[in-house]
Amino acid sequence: MNTDNIVNIHRGAPGALEKALAGKLRAILDDIGWLEHGPVERFPSMHERGFDLRVALKLRGRGTTQLWVQCKVDPRPSQFPSAFVVTEASNPPVPVLAAPFISPRMAEVCKGEGWSWFDLAGNCRLDIPGLLHLHQTGARPVHRPPRPTANLATPEAGRVIRALLHPEHAGTRWTQRYLAEHFGKMDCPTPQPSLGLVNKVVRHLLNEAFIEKAPEGGFRLCDPLRLLFAWRDAYRFDRHDRRSYFTLLQGPKLHAALAGLGARTGGYTAYAAFSAAEFQAPHVRQPKTWLYIREQDISLFEELIAAKPVDSGENLVVLIPNDEGVFYLGDGGMMSDHRLACTNAVQTYVDLWHCGGRGQEAAEALLEQRLKPAWKAEGLKL
Secondary structure (H helix, E strand, C coil), X not given: CCCCCCCECCCCCCCXXXXXXXXXXXXXXXXXXXXXXXXXXXXXXXXXCCCCEEEEEECCCCCEEEEEEEEECCCCHHHCCCCCCCCCCCCCCEEEEEECCCCHHHHHXXXXXXXXXXXXXXXXXXXXXXXXXXXXXXXXXXXXXXXXXXXXXXXXXXXXXXXXXXXXXXXXXXXXXXXXXXXXXXXCCCCCCCHHHXXXXXXXXXXXXXXXXXXXXXXXXXXXXXXXXXXXXXXXHHHCEEEEEECCCCHHXXXXXXXXXXXXXXXXEXXXXXXXXXXXXXXXXXXXXXXXXXXXXXXXXXXXXXXXXXXXXXXXXXXXXXXXXXXXXCCCCCCCCXXXXXXXXXXXXXXXXXXXXXXXXXXXXXXXXXXXXXXXXXXXXX
């Protein structure tokens, strides 16, 4: 990975941060009463290999191994440490990333790359084959974490993420301008984020290694699963206004009436959550119909569906979206058989995850049946 912008601690003389990280590693190891280890020392400059510290650990009946520690001031997932590690030895050294603060995303990348890690607060994951596995988190940072360059919970960021994660776009090479202009070209246009906002979100996603620069220019999605989880965790389902309705229409009559509503609202009505999942990846059956409808279309909905607001006994769940981005359908538009469109599978997933009941179970089924196969087909890592 590119390491141009993230450098090791200054090696002219042991700096305060390097000393602090060495002391923290020593404290972590000393807390393991049965573990025999040597001193934490600076890596000999003539055998640097890109590391700053090392410590020998005694293996039970199998000699010793070493932790080789690379110290970083502000590590970024997109600039993961690049260093030479001996892998042919009988007891190869264990590479370790050390920093004042290790973000959850940075910890994920370390695990995926086979590195251990620790921070100044004592949070760590040390995986030493045949000796120990130590994973402890939850300690409050002693160093203020860097502020993210973008907030994934905003509607504008959500629009960008929906487009990137949409199964139809798994292999797409994007540019920032193409991404910004993409939304206005839909049959059901989604509010278009500004080029400045797209730039801000894209820089953040590059830093976090959710997307990567393409050799021919632009960028591509590279870690869809982790990006989906990051957006899911930031997503604010509670910002949608949920309302309860009852209608006597059922089965084909209800579906036909809803298709007519979708046509009358210009596509700004969609099956949501459980109802969308019934078409996209049937798994959890439940008797209610879930819909996204704009506030300005509620009167038309009540008229065409003969729906009445109720306090209990609902069979229609209406979500008034806080952002019209939920109607983003990619390049598809209305689905077949003259029925109402569904939210795209990515939107369906995050809504299911947060809507309660057996929503998370249904979300997992949608992920396994619909999203993962589409991403795997484009060769994306999961």
